[in-house]
Amino acid sequence: MDEKHTAVLKVENITKRFPGVTALDNVSFDIRAGEVHALVGENGAGKSTLMKVLAGLHKAEEGRIVHRGTEVHVTSPLDARLKGILLIHQELSLSPELSVAENIYLGAWPTNAFGVLRKRYLHDETKRALDALGCDFAPDTRVGTLSIARQQMVEIARAQAFNANVVIFDEPTASLTDGEKEQLFATIRELRQAGAGIVYISHKMDEIFELTDRITVLRDGVVQGTRNTVDTELTEITRMMIGRDLDAYFHRAKSNFGGEVLRIEGLSKSGLYKDVSFTVRAGEVLGLYGLIGAGRSEVVETIFGIRKADSGSMHWLGQKTEFPTPRQAIDLGMSLVPESRKEQGLVLNMGGRANTTLPHLSSYSTAGVMNHGQELATYEKYREALDIKTTGPDQEVSTLSGGNQQKFVLAKWLCASPKFIILDEPTRGIDIGSKSAIHQLIAGLAEQGLAVIVISSEMPEVLGVSHRVVAMAEGQVVGEFTGDDLTEENLITAVSHHRAALPAAAQ
């Protein structure tokens, strides 16, 4: 065996059970030094669980982990890190109030013989790690002030600082722009060059094929097989993932537009967005494209009454209206499926049933007393329609997979039959099968005559589902595209042109 084929980490026959489910069933795979190994599968397939076992967050019931030729027992994330196994979470796990250096050495701070922090050493070592990655921020920067992409670099700098030999990326590009993504890929390739074994978990197939050397597919906690990336293709991998061929990936609703449902004009809020105007008609899917931080979420949150604007006007069904409160917005017939499931979307300790009816409690109660039967009927209807997997109406949604959680957020905002629905990043972090189902759903809603706004940072998604796209950058509308003008090129040009023009305008 040459150096290139040495397994730096071997997982042998790992089984992990949770109450009611076998999350991992006799899973074996290996990570070689100097390779990027993709781990793919639908939500709930067991990818994250497997990585948590490796990183010491979960303990497997059966099986063993062989690290550099010897069997190891990883007892905690810190233990894993000291062994050189580093997990970079989907949702970053940094302390915003601490500095970059303190975060990198979190829990393993270098101290002298008296237990006093060696600040100089901490600073210098962090600087070395940051420089190696080409980061443009200082070791004593407070992490909370950094962008998501930079925070991710801090986590990667941890790998440098601890000389990690196994680095696991769990959905690293979920919140990154294209430029930031390229930079991340360059970093990952450098880590590979340096001989680290890298596990790359993602739902984005184009990234997997661009970046990885081998692909292992998980389905329902069972390994379906491992392929060399160059020897396989997308259709084979998706077939392994979902056990069938995927239908056409995107579904655009038939164009059959009715009257104007919503018009906003000159919407401004200092520091967030400026002079934003657009309309959306019944039966139309309007895409809002832009990079993270372009102000898209803030604009739709204003329409829905979660935020207040400084100025601007709103027309609802042709009538000039005051900006509503969320309650009034719901009563008008608006729904907002928010960007973050956990923070805005769901009440995690509640069951699917209670979450579904939460915005519409008055429709499911008489004189304040809940009508449980009616509520259960609605829950069942949407559970079936959206194919949500639960053990019962009161299973806490915190115990569901990301895709199933997202479907409950949709159920919650669909069950009152709205006239207008805003979907903010509706497919973020969910698997291909569910994604496709959600795209079909969006098309179906528009065909039923709803006005739909879809916010997405994924270009193919925006192009695939929208009739018309409004591009935003730096809080302003920078273009509107429809028909033949609606191309990837035009959108990118609009968004980046604006960026390039900005410094000049500022001077």
Add this chain to the structure above:
Amino acid sequence: MSIQASLTHNPKRGERAIHWLYRNHIWLFLTLSILVFSLASPYFLTVNNLSNVLTQGAFIGILAVGMTMVMIDGEIDLSVGAILALASALAIGLQDSLGVWPAVMCALLSGAVLGFVNGSVVALSGMHSFVVTLGGLIGIRGLVFVYTGENALMVTNFDYTEYAEIYLGPVSLTAMVFLALAAFFQWILSSTRHGRETYAVGDNIQAAHDAGINVKRHKIINFTICGTMAAIAGILLSMRLGTAEPNAGKIWELWTIIAVVLGGTRLTGGFGSMWKTVGGVLTLAILRNGLRLLNTPNYVELIVMGLVLILALLLDQALSPRTGR
């Protein structure tokens, strides 16, 4: 892990049992306490003694009913002991001038108003309820001292104390009121819109707000309920004692919180029930009573109670499937 493994033969049933146990560990604790004290003292397991336990526990219990509503909301109310004292003083002090029932109504109203004020300040200022009601605890207690002139008020018409002697079999009026309120508010929690909103607000206030729930009004309602419960406890106490001490109910807010937490309702909000609280209240009452029957010195009693509280919370942690996440 071993518990789960041993149950694999009958997963459905075993899981359900585990699930139930992890959510209702307090009843296990209660059964255990009853068992231990029954063996340790011949006086414990008598109808007379248990009737007493229930009545003594009911005062903290009524406070705990209101506290549970506030705590599932993710808030806390430290002023309940002081409100209890004020209501008790008003119920007795106003009797001579207003008559018995108007005085009782005034006492009740004082609790509701103070609860409303607590809730309004919390909801509208955005200050933490710990701070707001800590102010209430001190301020309202001061009010009680001003009103009573630092003396215990005595009831003049002793018919008033007769109400406390109403018994249904071994169950006193106070105990009946406690159990009825607990049942009623359990129904509110499980079967009404208000109950649903309570869990939603406590668990994820942002999601609740975005779902169109009027979070501020909602919190004010629960603080008002909590204040009213404290007043009810105060009135029942004045009936039972025939006097109103300015120091009545001191540190009862802490015993109340202990009872609620012991039951399994979480301080962080969004999780809990009235049944848990009833379990917590009864366990606390039985521990106090049992230790006294065994002639345990007062300070040892406190040490034991403290240990039990921590033990119960550890058990809650251990049985929760979420550990390790």
